[in-house]
Amino acid sequence: MTLSRSPRNAVALAAVCLTSLMFGLEISSVPTVLPTLESVLHADFKALQWIMNAYTLACTTVLMGTGALADRFGRKRIYVASCVMFGITSLVCGLAQSASVLIVSRFFQGMGGGAMLICQVAVLSHQFQAGRERSNAFGMWGIIFGIGLGFGPIIGGLIVAVANWQWVFLIHALISIVALGLIFAGVQESRDPHAQHLDVAGMLTLSASCFGLVYFITQGPDLGLGSPAALSIVAATALSFIAFLVVEKRSPRPMFDFSVFRIRPFSGALCGSMGMNCSYWPFMIYLPIYFQGALGYTNVKSGLSLLAYTLPTLVVPPLAERLALRFDARRVIPLGMFTIGLGFMLMRYGAGMAHASWLTMLPGSLLCGAGLGLTNTPVTNTATGSVSPNRAGMASGIDMSARLISLAINIALMGYLLVEGVLSYLTRALPGFSDTASLRSLAEQVAAGNLASLANLARDSATLTTADPHGALLHAALVHGFGVVMLYAMIAAWALALLSVVAFGAGPTRAHCATSTLDKDACRPSM
Structure with missing residues (x-):
């Protein structure tokens, strides 16, 4: 062609x-x-x-x-x-x-x-x-x-x-x-003679609020979640976000036009954007750690195992487009996110098996990838197709920003949950390990997946050597931590699927109206 x-x-x-x-x-x-x-x-x-x-x-x-x-x-x-x-x-x-x-x-x-x-x-x-x-x-x-x-x-x-x-x-x-x-x-x-001014204030306040939240999630446990330093970060983050809302509301050419959120199809699609980046994409950052740390795979075998997670995202989108045209994106997008959540449920079950491997993870990985394939294309098409052409660029920018912001936050949040899951398991398994700071440090090392490097630490700790002479406890702690992360991803995907259903409402999307014989009056967005 x-x-x-x-x-x-x-x-x-x-x-x-x-x-x-x-x-x-x-x-x-x-x-x-x-x-x-x-x-x-x-x-x-x-x-x-x-x-x-x-x-x-x-x-x-x-x-x-x-x-x-x-x-x-x-x-x-x-x-x-x-x-x-x-x-x-x-x-x-x-x-x-x-x-x-x-x-x-x-x-x-x-x-x-x-x-x-x-x-x-x-x-x-x-x-x-x-x-x-x-x-x-x-x-x-x-x-x-x-x-x-x-x-x-x-x-x-x-x-x-x-x-x-x-x-x-x-x-x-x-x-x-x-x-x-x-x-x-x-x-x-090429240039645009009517180019808008750069919204510097909007960019700075949004970036500061995103960075502050990610920094708090990542560094908060070390600072102490209730410490003055941590609370100061929370306050600065909140003030930055409030400033962003005020700046965008008063700007004659805002980076974010919040009126688009009153368009139901756009809001429903945006829930899909955030759903993918609260579950599928951030977990891909940590899945290699599971394959290499918990299963002992090499880099190449880990990459091959990840193909089951990623390849369905290339195969399923054509099917998603046909389903969206036939059944409407307001049904397909929540279905895709529900499928992602179901995939995480199966992966959690497969990871918890006695002899876990890429095969026990395979059904869940395939379902997660298929769910993303069902969600991604309809989300993009609906977000831009539900607004007038002159606002499509702005709508696309909001959609992409929502994806990247939710991805950044959830990379940090999943990391926090992974460490906390490992720490809770070690705390229960090692009641005699009284040094809380050392135990958290150990949990972070386990969460990084390099269990072999912990052999020296085990030899230096009489408590750990007695309780876990062969490293089975550390392995179990890592698996438990990943179970917590998968549970969160499942809940997040399903919660945003439900929120997407509510946001879409009962009416058809504009993208579906363009290819259907429905009454065009019924296709007007709710304002």
């Missing part, structure tokens, strides 16, 4: 697809190497969380502002700058010799990645304006992005097996050079 009649547009599409592949790989390949980073860089569990969350939070920071910058200063110019930034920071990530350097460079890499993502959409929208050509271009972009996400775990595992962990990052520095050549050759420069 011909995607474009213009050779230059074909080159531009190749550039967009290559940069989307990089963005997808950088999200899904890094979790596979986190246990390796814990050992090589001597990163503790909190550092592993920040290695992932620095990227996510940075994407959120630049997401809404990049569009305005690209419209004003030139989409190609900002695209080139973001690609250069992504390439340079990927090089720095690969050369990092400490966890702190990696975390900082991951933050700047996330800024480049988030800006690159927005520019991809802007370039496709400008250079592919004919209906069929535009649809094919966006379809190809989505497929390549999905391949990056779906095959990232096995690609990351293979890179570590044949080279070392650094190449998970360094490979993007090389790909960026190729992408830059394609951008210069194919992407046309």
Whole structure:
């Protein structure tokens, strides 16, 4: 199928697809190497969380502002700058010799990645304006992005097996050079003469509130959840969020137009966006730790095991589109999230078996991936299709921000629950272990999944050596901790499925109205 009649547009599409592949790989390949980073860089569990969350939070920071910058200063110019930034920071990530350097460079890499993502959409929208050509271009972009996400775990595992962990990052520095050549050759420069002003106040207050909440969840237990320092963080976070609401309400050109939340299909779809990122996506960060720590798998076998979790997300979306057209997105989106929750229930059961393996996890993993495939495409189509065309960009920005913010929060929250689950098991199993601080430190090391490295600690602790001479207790504690996380993911998916049903209400979505014979008056959103 011909995607474009213009050779230059074909080159531009190749550039967009290559940069989307990089963005997808950088999200899904890094979790596979986190246990390796814990050992090589001597990163503790909190550092592993920040290695992932620095990227996510940075994407959120630049997401809404990049569009305005690209419209004003030139989409190609900002695209080139973001690609250069992504390439340079990927090089720095690969050369990092400490966890702190990696975390900082991951933050700047996330800024480049988030800006690159927005520019991809802007370039496709400008250079592919004919209906069929535009649809094919966006379809190809989505497929390549999905391949990056779906095959990232096995690609990351293979890179570590044949080279070392650094190449998970360094490979993007090389790909960026190729992408830059394609951008210069194919992407046309374009601007919007009516570009909006950059909402700096909105960006800063939203970013501060997100960072504050994630920091409190991640560092709160060490500070003491009721300590003055922790309470000060909570207060600053709340004030930042209130300031964001006030700024956006008073701004003549707000980054977030809150009136769209009165449109039922949009609100229902947004529940789906948050549901996926409160369950499926953040758990993918920790699943490699389970495979390598609890099951003893290598990087490659862990990546192969993760394919059951990710590949259904590539196969199911065409079915989801047909179901949405026939039965309406207000039914398909909650069904997808219910399926994700059911998958977590089965995974929890499989992980708790006496001889757990990837096979006992397989049914739940497949269901989780299928549930995401059922949810993702209808959510995107409904969020943008339920508003007028001139507000579609803003609606898409809110949808993407909701995804990244909920992902960042739940990466931190799942990590907190994992440590607390391990700690509660160890507290019950080791009543003679009186040093609370040491026990929490042990729980964090167990949660990081590198159980073999705990042998020295076990030899140094008479209590632990007597209670757990072969490490079975630590293994059981890790499995219990993951059971707590899976229970949370199941509840979160089902709760947001129910909230989505309530938000959608009884009326059909606008996207369904466009292809149905329903009375158009019944398709008007509730305001």
